[in-house]
Amino acid sequence: GNASGATGPFYCPIDKKVYLDTDFFVTLQQQLGAGGDFAAAYVVAHEVGHHVQDELGILSQVNDIRQRSSEADSNALSVRIELQADCLSGVWARNAAEKLGSIEEGDIAEAMNAAAHIGDDTLQRNAGRRPMPDSFTHGTSEQRQRWFATGFKSGQIKGCDTFSSNDI
Secondary structure, eight states, X not given: OOOOGGGOSEEETTTTEEEXXXXXXXXXXXXXXXXXXXXXXXXXXXXHHHHHHHHHTHHHHHHHHHHTSOXXXXXXXXXXXXXXXXXXXXXXXXXXIIIIOOOOTTHHHHHHHHHHHTSHHHHHHHTTOOOOGXXXXXXXXXXXXXXXXXXXXXXXXXXXXXXTOSOO
């Protein structure tokens, strides 16, 4: 594809790979204020969540609809995709805690802090702009935290249906 390092971490459905620019994790910690190993794990799990969406056929269905939608509608669908990936990262975290015992004290707080710092509203505000909801593509800080928490609490993929929810 034509993505650059400025894109940050992303999932490519064409080759089914997650791409991670390690500079993003430095930015996440030093400039965005979201440090800790689990902040990075949350971001990686979010991108793997897109792979899960791809495997379930969700990603292609939504992207087909987005191609035929207005910019505002396309952005709204993108937000639902991204929030679902946040929820799926919470599902992974729950399962990592229960099955692997790999969650340490403070890890979930690091993920929640990262979600708070990379919400569209926070990023736009920190860039000196007024948050413009129609331009959001990933969701607000509150939404990102809430959907991660939803996945962590349920531990089930079925709890991550952002498309049927009236309250995203």
